[in-house]
Amino acid sequence: MTPRLKAVPLRRSGVKEKILHIDRLSKGFHTANGYVSVLDNVRFQAEGGELIAILGRSGCGKSTLLKIVGGFIPPGSGKVLLNGSPVRSPGPDRCVIFQEDALFPWLTVQENIAFGLRGQKQDKRSKAHQVERFLGLVGLSEFRDYLPRALSGGMKQRVALARVLILQPQVLLMDEPFASLDAQSREEMQNLLLSLWQELGHTILFVTHDVSEAVILADRILLMDKSPGRIREEIGLNLLRPRERESGALLDFSRRLHQALRD
Numbered sequence: 001m002t003p004r005l006k007a008v009p010l011r012r013s014g015v016k017e018k019i020l021h022i023d024r025l026s027k028g029f030h031t032a033n034g035y036v037s038v039l040d041n042v043r044f045q046a047e048g049g050e051l052i053a054i055l056g057r058s059g060c061g062k063s064t065l066l067k068i069v070g071g072f073i074p075p076g077s078g079k080v081l082l083n084g085s086p087v088r089s090p091g092p093d094r095c096v097i098f099q100e101d102a103l104f105p106w107l108t109v110q111e112n113i114a115f116g117l118r119g120q121k122q123d124k125r126s127k128a129h130q131v132e133r134f135l136g137l138v139g140l141s142e143f144r145d146y147l148p149r150a151l152s153g154g155m156k157q158r159v160a161l162a163r164v165l166i167l168q169p170q171v172l173l174m175d176e177p178f179a180s181l182d183a184q185s186r187e188e189m190q191n192l193l194l195s196l197w198q199e200l201g202h203t204i205l206f207v208t209h210d211v212s213e214a215v216i217l218a219d220r221i222l223l224m225d226k227s228p229g230r231i232r233e234e235i236g237l238n239l240l241r242p243r244e245r246e247s248g249a250l251l252d253f254s255r256r257l258h259q260a261l262r263d
């Protein structure tokens, strides 16, 4: 056993409002081999604007947890409250980005980003202005007329990000969104996500099994155990931003988290 990772205070001073309450969530599935408990008594809260990484080994229930918070599947027991109201179904206040997000292949980059605004009551000019802003924010203005098949994996994930951020969700749920990218594109996407987060101020739950990704991104890491999935520890990363990937403090956190995941 490694020594427990020491939790440190969060980087922000002052008390921020807790907007998301995950309260005693449990979930299991009936399978061919009988009932399997996947999540057991998972509880945590998120402040407005906080970036939380959910870190754990494959199969520990990270995606299941995110699907419950997204309202895609119901919990077995316990509840999710957003701004005090129970989450029972997907809603525009929570957007999800997956590992390989399917863009509409017949729509251009610009049209994909604009798609979510179709039902909204805004005039054409204001919609066009928004699309322009988000094309710029993800660095794809020059590629606006490209179809998805002409984009790299990283560019596709930028479109996926812009497409949900334009809806201005309060909470962004990200399930290993950069896992299929090469190392360099992955770093670029992490940096882009951090700059978008700092500009737009969403609350983000970011699922990953990559330690270095968790420590570069998160205000706080929830380290999960497996079988059944539980939160083993909450680790606050009171580190200045922008963070140096090779800094001693980050490498130290990474080393201890790697060890904790092996235990």
Ligand SMILES: Nc1ncnc2c1ncn2[C@@H]1O[C@H](COP(=O)(O)OP(=O)(O)OP(=O)(O)O)[C@@H](O)[C@H]1O
Pocket (backbone or CB within 6 Å): 029, 030, 031, 038, 056, 057, 058, 059, 060, 061, 062, 063, 064, 065, 209
């Ligand atoms: N619909 C389902 N029916 C039966 N079992 C399920 C179902 N969904 C998930 N599971 C099981 O729950 C466990 C957790 O799955 P989940 O996808 O949440 O893990 P994860 O932490 O996201 O893993 P990974 O890192 O590989 O994505 C797994 O053992 C999986 O087989």
Ligand SMILES: [Mg+2]
Pocket (backbone or CB within 6 Å): 062, 063, 064, 175
């Ligand atoms: Mg998963």
